[in-house]
Amino acid sequence: xxxxxxxxxxxxxxxxxxxxxxxxxxxxxxxxxxxxxxxxxxxxxxxxxxxxxxxxxxxxxxxxxxxxxxxxxxxxxxxxxxxxxxxxxxxxxxxxxxxxxxxxxxxxxxxxxxxxxxxxxxxxxxxxxxxxxxxxxxxxxxxxxxxxxxxxxxxxxxxxxxxxxxxxxxxxxxxxxxxxxxxxxxxxxxxxxxxxxxxxxxxxxxxxxxxxxxxxxxxxxxxxxxxxxxxxxxxxxxxxxxxxxxxxxxxxxxxxxxxxxxxxxxxxxxxxxxxxxxxxxxxxxxxxxxxxxxxxxxxxxxxxxxxxxxxxxxxxxxxxxxxxxxxxxxxxxxxxxxxxxxxxxxxxxxxxxxxxxxxxxxxxxxxxxxxxxxxxxxxxxxxxxxxxxxxxxxxxxxxxxxxxxxxxxxxxxxxxxxxxxxxxxxxxxxxxxxxxxxxxxxxxxxxxxxxxxxxxxxxxxxxxxxxxxxxxxxxxxxxxxxxxxxxxxxxxxxxxxxxxxxxxxxxxxxxxxxxxxxxxxxxxxxxxxxxxxxxxxxxxxxxxxxxxxxxxxxxxxxxxxxxxxxxxxxxxxxxxxxxxxxxxxxxxxxxxxxxxxxxxxxxxxxxxx
Ligand code: F6R
Numbered sequence: 001x002x003x004x005x006x007x008x009x010x011x012x013x014x015x016x017x018x019x020x021x022x023x024x025x026x027x028x029x030x031x032x033x034x035x036x037x038x039x040x041x042x043x044x045x046x047x048x049x050x051x052x053x054x055x056x057x058x059x060x061x062x063x064x065x066x067x068x069x070x071x072x073x074x075x076x077x078x079x080x081x082x083x084x085x086x087x088x089x090x091x092x093x094x095x096x097x098x099x100x101x102x103x104x105x106x107x108x109x110x111x112x113x114x115x116x117x118x119x120x121x122x123x124x125x126x127x128x129x130x131x132x133x134x135x136x137x138x139x140x141x142x143x144x145x146x147x148x149x150x151x152x153x154x155x156x157x158x159x160x161x162x163x164x165x166x167x168x169x170x171x172x173x174x175x176x177x178x179x180x181x182x183x184x185x186x187x188x189x190x191x192x193x194x195x196x197x198x199x200x201x202x203x204x205x206x207x208x209x210x211x212x213x214x215x216x217x218x219x220x221x222x223x224x225x226x227x228x229x230x231x232x233x234x235x236x237x238x239x240x241x242x243x244x245x246x247x248x249x250x251x252x253x254x255x256x257x258x259x260x261x262x263x264x265x266x267x268x269x270x271x272x273x274x275x276x277x278x279x280x281x282x283x284x285x286x287x288x289x290x291x292x293x294x295x296x297x298x299x300x301x302x303x304x305x306x307x308x309x310x311x312x313x314x315x316x317x318x319x320x321x322x323x324x325x326x327x328x329x330x331x332x333x334x335x336x337x338x339x340x341x342x343x344x345x346x347x348x349x350x351x352x353x354x355x356x357x358x359x360x361x362x363x364x365x366x367x368x369x370x371x372x373x374x375x376x377x378x379x380x381x382x383x384x385x386x387x388x389x390x391x392x393x394x395x396x397x398x399x400x401x402x403x404x405x406x407x408x409x410x411x412x413x414x415x416x417x418x419x420x421x422x423x424x425x426x427x428x429x430x431x432x433x434x435x436x437x438x439x440x441x442x443x444x445x446x447x448x449x450x451x452x453x454x455x456x457x458x459x460x461x462x463x464x465x466x467x468x469x470x471x472x473x474x475x476x477x478x479x480x481x482x483x484x485x486x487x488x489x490x491x492x493x494x495x496x497x498x499x500x501x502x503x504x505x506x507x508x509x510x511x512x513x514x515x516x517x518x519x520x521x522x523x524x525x526x527x528x529x530x531x532x533x534x535x536x537x538x539x540x541x542x543x544x545x546x547x548x549x550x551x552x553x554x555x556x557x558x559x560x561x562x563x564x565x566x567x568x569x570x571x572x573x574x575x576x577x578x579x580x581x582x583x584x585x586x587x588x589x590x591x592x593x594x595x596x597x598x599x600x601x602x603x604x605x606x607x608x609x
Contacts, residue, residue, distance in 0.1 A: 001603040002087070002099035003027050003073040004177065005194050006158040006168045008213045009185025013037075014063035017071035020187065020194040022051055026250065026394040027190065028603035029073035030081035034058075035088040035095045036069035037165040042095045046072075046086035067215075070158040070168055070188075072097035075603050078105070079122025089126040091133025093162040098125040099190055100175035101608045103153035128157065140164060141225055144171055144210055148223070154351065154608060156205075158188050170211040175607045176349050176376065179203045179211050179218050181232070186213035191373075191605070192235045193392055200235040204375045233375065251395035251488070251596040255582050256446060258403045259439040262575070264389040265404040266411060266435060273429040275415040281384040282368070282412070288419040290340040294321045294365075296328050296356045297344040298606065300398040300483060304344055304405035306476040307574045311410060314571065315417035315431075325352035326609070329359050337364030344409075345369070346393055346401035347605040348376025355609075357382060370408045372401050386412070395597045396604050397488050399582050402480060403442070406575055410435055434569035438576070441568050445579040452563045453580050456543055457587030459561065460485075463514050466493040468581075469501065469535070470518035471528050477574040478518050481581030488589035488596040498531035511539035516581070517559070519546040520573035532558055545580050547573070 003024030007016045017034045032054040033046025043064035047053050051073070072087035078101075079085040087097045102108070105124035108131055113119075117130050131150065136143050140161045154174030161169070170177055170188045180187035180195035180202040187195045187202075188211070195202065205211055208223040209230075220228040247253035269276055277283075293312055295305035302324055309320040323333065325343075329352060335341060341360035345353045348371040357367050357378055369382030372390050379385050388404035414431050417423040423431070460466070466485065468478035478495035486493045496505055498517070509515070515535045519528045536542050536558065544559035547567040563580045589596040 001027050001075050001605050001607050002190070003029065003194070004070070004097050004099050004156055004158050004188060004190045005072075006070040006170065006188035006213065007185070008068045008166070008168055008215055009182070010067060010215070011185065013066050013069040014058065016198070017069055018051060018055060018058070019197065020189060021071050021073050023193040023196070024073055024190060025051060026396060026597065026604050027073065027075070028396060028598065029075050031074045031083070031086035032072065033086045033088055034064075034069055034071040035160060036064035036066040037160065038064035038066040040165070042090070042160055042162055044088050044090065044095060046083060046088065048081050048083050048086060068160070068165060068168060070095070070097045070160055077101055077608060078124045085121045085123050087125055089121060089123060089129040091130045093136055094129055094132040095160045096125065096129045096132065097158045098128060099156045099607065100154035102128060102151055102155060104151070108150065128155070132159065136161070138163070140169055141210055141212070141221060144169060145223060145225055148173070148208060156190065167212055167214045170205060170213065171209070172205045173207050174351070174354075174377070177205045179205055179213065181218055184215050186215070186218050188213065193394070196235060201232055202235065203230045203232060249395065249586070249595075249597045251397055251399065251586050254393055254395050254400045255579065255586065257391070258400050258579065259443040259446070261390040261400040261404050262407050262442060263439040265407045269386070269411050270432055270436065273432055274418070274425065275411045275428070275432060277386065277411065277415055280386045282386070282415060284415070284419040287340070287416055289338070290318065290416070292319050292321070293340050293342060294323060294333070294335060294360070295342045295344060296323045296325050296353065296360070298325050298350050298352055300402045300480060301344040301346060301353070301405060303476070303480040303483065304402055304409060305342070306479055307406055307473060308342070308409040308413065310473050310476055311571060312413045312416060315413050315423055316420045317422045318416065318420065325350065325356040329356045333359075335360050335363040335365045339365040340368060341365040342368045342370060343378055343382065344405050345378050346372045346398055348373040348378040349605050349607050351607050351609050354378050354381070370405055372404070396599055396602050397484055397585070397596060403575060403578065407435070407438070410572065431569065431571070434572055437568065438572060441566055441576050442579055445565050445576050449563055449565060449580045450583055453583040454587050456561045456563065457584055457591055459541070460489070460491065460514060460584070460588045461591045463491050463512070465508070465513055466491055467505070467508070467513060467515045467535075468493060468495040468518065469498040469515060469531060471498050471524045472521050473571070473574055474518040474520055474528070474577070477577055477581070478516070480578055481516065481518070481585070484582055484585035485588060487599050487602060488585050488594060489592055490594065490600070491588065498528050501531060502534065506534065506538065509535050509538040509540050511541070513540050514543060515540040516543045516545065518577055519544060520565070520577050521570055529558065545577060
């Protein structure tokens with residue numbers, strides 16, 4: 001998604017803006033630009049392509065010299081990626097950058113055209129720039145406030161008025177924006193990593209609040225233009241955690257960070273060998289009466305929910321529905337007062353997940369958010385909140401966020417099962433103790449499976465399509481393995497419940513379709529073996545991810561390649577079994593010459609519908 005930055009201070013603004021934008025590259029983008037007050041005018045330089053293209057352009061035409069400006073990386077929504085559609089966009093006296101979607105931009109554009117305004121681009125953003133210019137009354141705050149009243153949709157805006165060369169303005173509705181403050185300098189940014197090299201102190205801008213940034217500091221007003229006092233926050237993510245730290249890509253760095261991410265996430269939530277979630281408002285008394293659970297999320301986070309379904313149902317005997325947020329929100333779902341709806345999200349800003357949570361609240365449900373990004377919208381609006389403590393996840397393909405989402409879901413499942421008295425305290429302690437061993441188990445898999453995965457990845461380079469199969473938890477996990485592979489390698493893949501193959505999909509199997517079979521659940525291993533044999537006898541080559549215990553039970557020669565992982569408590573196997581699938585996806589992407597950190601067409605934080 002688009003990235004916004006802005007700067008006011010003593011430094012070379014062009015340099016700060018480009019550097020800050022480089023820390024937002026992970027969000028995904030197709031063009032970039034900056035605008036700087038320079039020689040009494042606003043100078044804009046923008047281009048289709050990557051930041052490198054912008055830097056090349058700046059070095060050819062010269063970077064605008066100045067100390068106040070805004071910058072942007074664009075992920076195209078309205079209008080193709082092109083120089084002219086890139087941000088910043090301007091009216092005569094106003095220049096802006098924008099993240100989000102203006103839903104009523106067509107009506108607004110028609111109105112402005114009827115007033116004689118002409119447009120250069122196809123974007124909704126230019127409409128806002130022109131509307132600000134059209135509405136300008138000499139008072140920027142009043143103008144912004146009046147224009148906001150006209151806008152429908154989601155937006156975060158960085159704004160410069162030609163008449164006010166010492167300041168920038170920022171406003172948001174739905175789309176995230178932060179305001180950073182340093183010594184004699186201020187910043188705006190879509191996300192904390194953009195400013196970490198300059199300051200760790202920042203404010204979270206709330207809906208419909210307007211910030212004015214000058215060298216003297218920042219001031220805030222609400223939608224009635226009343227001054228606001230806001231709480232200054234300090235980022236506990238340091239620069240190092242937002243850098244590659246010697247790894248070639250963020251994706252493999254983050255895969256390697258998983259043991260620590262699990263440890264950091266679970267340890268503070270365990271007391272006397274039992275889950276302790278009281279601090280987050282989750283007590284036995286509070287949750288014992290929930291008779292059903294709905295988990296709503298998108299993509300990888302939804303896949304964590306799928307594992308949650310198997311685990312919660314198995315342990316707590318409570319039915320669990322898992323819903324894709326974009327479906328849930330438009331389906332008039334059956335959610336009643338007193339139901340529990342869990343929203344899982346790394347960014348905490350996913351537009352569909354946020355809307356789904358609001359709908360659930362409106363229907364009277366109690367909401368529990370499992371979120372990674374501190375202070376994000378979902379985190380702030382949920383009734384109960386457990387942070388995954390994965391640290392910043394920069395690679396677009398989620399890895400450490402998924403594993404920490406699983407970890408939190410396990411803790412919650414244990415607590416719910418205790419509350420429902422479906423497991424004893426002793427059994428719960430046994431499960432918690434098994435969970436506490438997972439950081440070491442994941443480390444073991446990283447240390448011992450990487451070479452196998454690297455080798456198997458060489459066999460997948462030419463594949464056009466792949467199937468992932470498994471049963472039970474292995475099926476839930478396969479969904480994530482399949483998504484990981486397709487998003488970074490661009491090889492088509494599907495995950496299938498192994499027993500369902502023969503009802504149609506098996507017709508796709510031939511020698512050109514590799515099958516990745518996940519088999520970690522001993523009780524259903526004979527069934528999975530039958531399904532593997534079915535596809536093998538139709539020519540598929542089999543890559544088997546299984547535990548040492550399962551491997552022993554497998555017949556000789558069933559798989560072409562085996563990636564063996566250690567046996568842990570079977571309920572917890574997804575935590576270790578996902579790791580080879582992530583590594584396999586990573587190396588397959590590398591072998592195909594793709595940048596795994598920035599897969600085409602994808603954005604890290606999907607803040608638009
Ligand atoms: C895939 C991936 C996406 C996200 C999805 C939800 O690797 O990262 O599928 O999981 O866009 O994002 P969050 O978790 O931020 O709500």
